[in-house]
Amino acid sequence: MNQYDVAIVGAGPAGMAAAIESARAGLSTIVLDEQPEPGGQIYRAVEAADALRLEILGKDYARGRDLAAEFRSSGAVYLSGATVVNVNPDLEIFYSKAGILTSFSAGALIVATGAIERSTPLPGWTLPGVVTVGACQIMLKANGRVPDNAVLVGSGPLLWLFAAQMIAADMQPRAIVETVPRSRYIAALAKLALNGAAIGYLRKGLQMMRTVRRAGVPVYRDATSISIRGNERAETLCFESGGGHHELPVELVALHQGVVPNQQITRLLRCQHIWNERQRCFAPVLDSYGETSVPGIYVAGDGGGIGGALAAELQGRLAGLRIAEKAGKSIASDPAAIRGELRREATIRPFLETLYAPSSQILAPADDTVVCRCEELTAGQIRAAIDLGAPGPNQVKSFIRPGMGPCQGRMCGLTTTEIIAASKGETPSLVDYYRIRPPLKPLQLGQLAAFSGEKSDRDTIEGGARG
Amino acid sequence: MSRTADLVIVGGGIQACSTALHARMRGLSVIVIEKDTVARHASGVNAGGVRRMNRDYAELALSQRSMEIWNRIETLLDDDCGFQRAPQIKVAETEAQLDEMRARVADLNSMGYDHEVVLDQTQLRTLVPAVSPHLIGALASLDDGFALPYQTTFAFQRKARALGACFHEGLAVEAVRRQGADWQISCRGGETFTGRYLLNCTGAWAGRLARQLGENAPIEAVAPMMLVTARLPHFCNAVVGGPVGRPLSFKQMANGTVVIGGGRRGTPDPDTNVSEIRFEHLRLSAAAALAIFPIMAQATIVRSWSGLEGFTPDDLPILGRSSTAENAFYACGFSGHGFQLGPGVGEVMAELIATGSTSTPIEKMSIKRFN
Numbered sequence: 001m002n003q004y005d006v007a008i009v010g011a012g013p014a015g016m017a018a019a020i021e022s023a024r025a026g027l028s029t030i031v032l033d034e035q036p037e038p039g040g041q042i043y044r045a046v047e048a049a050d051a052l053r054l055e056i057l058g059k060d061y062a063r064g065r066d067l068a069a070e071f072r073s074s075g076a077v078y079l080s081g082a083t084v085v086n087v088n089p090d091l092e093i094f095y096s097k098a099g100i101l102t103s104f105s106a107g108a109l110i111v112a113t114g115a116i117e118r119s120t121p122l123p124g125w126t127l128p129g130v131v132t133v134g135a136c137q138i139m140l141k142a143n144g145r146v147p148d149n150a151v152l153v154g155s156g157p158l159l160w161l162f163a164a165q166m167i168a169a170d171m172q173p174r175a176i177v178e179t180v181p182r183s184r185y186i187a188a189l190a191k192l193a194l195n196g197a198a199i200g201y202l203r204k205g206l207q208m209m210r211t212v213r214r215a216g217v218p219v220y221r222d223a224t225s226i227s228i229r230g231n232e233r234a235e236t237l238c239f240e241s242g243g244g245h246h247e248l249p250v251e252l253v254a255l256h257q258g259v260v261p262n263q264q265i266t267r268l269l270r271c272q273h274i275w276n277e278r279q280r281c282f283a284p285v286l287d288s289y290g291e292t293s294v295p296g297i298y299v300a301g302d303g304g305g306i307g308g309a310l311a312a313e314l315q316g317r318l319a320g321l322r323i324a325e326k327a328g329k330s331i332a333s334d335p336a337a338i339r340g341e342l343r344r345e346a347t348i349r350p351f352l353e354t355l356y357a358p359s360s361q362i363l364a365p366a367d368d369t370v371v372c373r374c375e376e377l378t379a380g381q382i383r384a385a386i387d388l389g390a391p392g393p394n395q396v397k398s399f400i401r402p403g404m405g406p407c408q409g410r411m412c413g414l415t416t417t418e419i420i421a422a423s424k425g426e427t428p429s430l431v432d433y434y435r436i437r438p439p440l441k442p443l444q445l446g447q448l449a450a451f452s453g454e455k456s457d458r459d460t461i462e463g464g465a466r467g
Numbered sequence: 468m469s470r471t472a473d474l475v476i477v478g479g480g481i482q483a484c485s486t487a488l489h490a491r492m493r494g495l496s497v498i499v500i501e502k503d504t505v506a507r508h509a510s511g512v513n514a515g516g517v518r519r520m521n522r523d524y525a526e527l528a529l530s531q532r533s534m535e536i537w538n539r540i541e542t543l544l545d546d547d548c549g550f551q552r553a554p555q556i557k558v559a560e561t562e563a564q565l566d567e568m569r570a571r572v573a574d575l576n577s578m579g580y581d582h583e584v585v586l587d588q589t590q591l592r593t594l595v596p597a598v599s600p601h602l603i604g605a606l607a608s609l610d611d612g613f614a615l616p617y618q619t620t621f622a623f624q625r626k627a628r629a630l631g632a633c634f635h636e637g638l639a640v641e642a643v644r645r646q647g648a649d650w651q652i653s654c655r656g657g658e659t660f661t662g663r664y665l666l667n668c669t670g671a672w673a674g675r676l677a678r679q680l681g682e683n684a685p686i687e688a689v690a691p692m693m694l695v696t697a698r699l700p701h702f703c704n705a706v707v708g709g710p711v712g713r714p715l716s717f718k719q720m721a722n723g724t725v726v727i728g729g730g731r732r733g734t735p736d737p738d739t740n741v742s743e744i745r746f747e748h749l750r751l752s753a754a755a756a757l758a759i760f761p762i763m764a765q766a767t768i769v770r771s772w773s774g775l776e777g778f779t780p781d782d783l784p785i786l787g788r789s790s791t792a793e794n795a796f797y798a799c800g801f802s803g804h805g806f807q808l809g810p811g812v813g814e815v816m817a818e819l820i821a822t823g824s825t826s827t828p829i830e831k832m833s834i835k836r837f838n
């Protein structure tokens with residue numbers, strides 16, 4: 001007997017929407033999330049945001065409040081501050097909360113763990129004073145603070161969105177250094193399909209760029225050969241742009257090259273994954289409801305492929321409805337209609353993915369660039385291991401240890417696959433990825449030692465939810 | 468690539484790679500056939516102990532011979548294998564345990580072995596100050612050590628290959644049969660190989676090949692689990708084993724991480740080549756580590772893993788000639804302690820195959836004991 005019909009990992013738009021549908025259909029539903037409040041990264045701290053912060057962050061962010069309110073009243077059990085550290089194939093889920101390791105069993109699992117920022121290995125990226133744009137935006141959402149004088153470097157809608165938010169917060173960026181090659185505009189326009197949703201996104205994008213221009217922020221386009229120099233910390237940003245060499249003094253460099261699915265749980269559970277060439281990442285293979293190759297395990301949201309917050313919400317509803325349907329419950333919405341909305345929502349993606357494809361510099365880092373930050377391994381060391389005969393990512397990992405540090409390969413995994421694929425002339429799908437083993441996040445030895453060894457009952461788990 | 472060799476080795480772990488190398492050094496041509504990749508299972512993911520201490524008496528001579536090779540491993544393989552000399556110790560919690568250790572050392576001394584000694588509490592705490600104060604002594608072998616298992620097995624493969632051994636990875640053997648004086652080995656997909664001598668190094672899967680040779684190798688697939696912590700300041704220079712009742716193997720690596728094993732078992736599935744971590748069992752390894760090293764309370768686990776290993780009913784390997792088939796040999800069933808033996812097993816098996824006998828006694832490990 002399972003303690004819960006449905007377990008959902010992640011309380012972003014996908015997880016909240018899935019919980020709403022699942023609970024509405026009468027299934028016992030539990031949501032586990034690391035943060036103190038629901039919202040995920042996209043709607044982080046949305047419940048607590050005051051009017052000023054909502055104005056800075058904009059309407060798309062404020063939209064999360066309604067979803068969070070619906071989620072709060074859905075009847076789903078919500079465990080905040082809970083880190084899922086392991087899931088067994090029989091769907092026993094282990095989580096750490098308030099220093100205690102607990103487990104329970106579920107009939108179905110929805111992985112709604114979203115995206116992580118793509119790693120951006122380039123010279124100097126590990127210096128103090130270099131962060132990611134996503135991390136800066138988290139500071140803004142959670143604390144209302146924006147770093148001073150940041151230079152935003154890279155590619156992707158988030159670069160412009162965050163620049164516009166900084167300007168709205170009266171802390172404008174020092175410069176934007178964009179790595180999108182000019183030729184990409186033509187290639188992207190060829191992929192542009194228009195509908196209401198797509199036009200809406202284009203309009204927002206142009207509005208953000210206009211905001212940046214009006215604020216007088218210097219924008220360097222088609223930047224290449226980026227490096228960050230400094231002794232103790234980032235001091236100078238060097239790059240080529242517009243036919244010239246530039247050196248900007250910097251205090252803070254924020255890098256960004258888009259986001260990629262967080263594969264840790266679906267890899268742990270050995271769901272089938274496939275390389276998405278346009279998104280340059282792996283994603284789990286999903287059916288039209290989001291079910292993976294392993295029955296009973298679903299993915300909703302960016303963890304199944306990057307689609308954005310609105311798509312994530314729709315995918316969450318679909319997964320919740322599907323599990324309810326399979327359990328013989330009557331469902332309130334028509335999955336076909338939701339899929340239609342998803343298709344409309346996705347119309348802009350081919351354009352965006354072509355335009356904001358990651359820069360070639362980070363996909364094939366120079367030999368002396370650090371790729372694995374935890375173990376301080378360079379691209380050249382990985383190439384040397386392959387030359388010695390290590391056949392794939394897991395052997396390279398066993399041999400020289402990329403992916404063995406505390407980040408468990410989140411930082412270097414895709415880059416290592418790309419480097420091996422390029423070196424051997426194989427597809428990334430064939431090269432594949434690190435095997436992921438528990439714990440999914442570092443876990444205190446003492447917590448494992450104190451684990452009772454048995455699943456907890458619902459009273460214990462929900463008592464913990466109140467604590 | 469040649470399909471015929473003097474010696475065809477099935478399996479690509481450390482025993483296979485080491486035998487391939489030593490057989491090449493004796494001039495035999497060698498083909499190695501591995502269904503996955505070299506060192507994919509137990510050989511690549513074990514705890515890396517280079518331990519002579521507390522071995523079954525039947526393994527002592529082999530373990531000593533292997534240690535001589537470990538002592539010159541970098542010269543042999545052009546790779547240091549991450550080998551570090553370190554004391555291997557097994558701690559005692561009770562006088563009864565310590566008495567047993569004293570009796571063992573007396574036995575060993577009478578057999579002419581002097582590598583193991585008993586440490587009293589003061590000596591133990593001098594050697595490893597971080598151990599829990601309730602421990603009263605230890606059995607120790609001070610000149611043992613540890614190494615990096617994947618790096619070691621990969622180094623054996625590379626050196627064997629450099630000397631002309633031929634490796635076929637991702638190729639599963641389906642059938643072996645006699646053809647005249649030779650062995651014919653058929654693989655999935657239709658490839659066949661021919662060898663005068665056949666060596667079964669298929670670890671957790673070794674029982675299958677044994678059945679084809681008409682004999683019983685009672686090997687159970689087991690998935691010993693291990694975990695590793697984030698880096699800690701250096702506090703431990705020995706490889707520490709737990710006392711009776713608290714199975715544990717504990718070592719701090721050069722980079723500060725602590726590797727904890729000790730035989731708690733996950734769920735093996737040799738048919739799909741995978742194993743599952745079971746937190747409800749792994750917790751006991753964590754608890755044993757805390758009992759021996761209170762300093763570990765705040766350590767964080769960054770990864771756990773398990774690998775498929777073949778265990779025999781008496782925990783001794785199956786080593787030597789087939790009891791039924793001429794020119795067929797075994798080096799398998801190492802039951803979770805074959806890594807240190809690997810270099811020596813390769814030398815002994817190559818000697819046995821090339822010359823018909825070996826100077827190291829291995830009779831007690833013969834498959835005859837099960838047939």
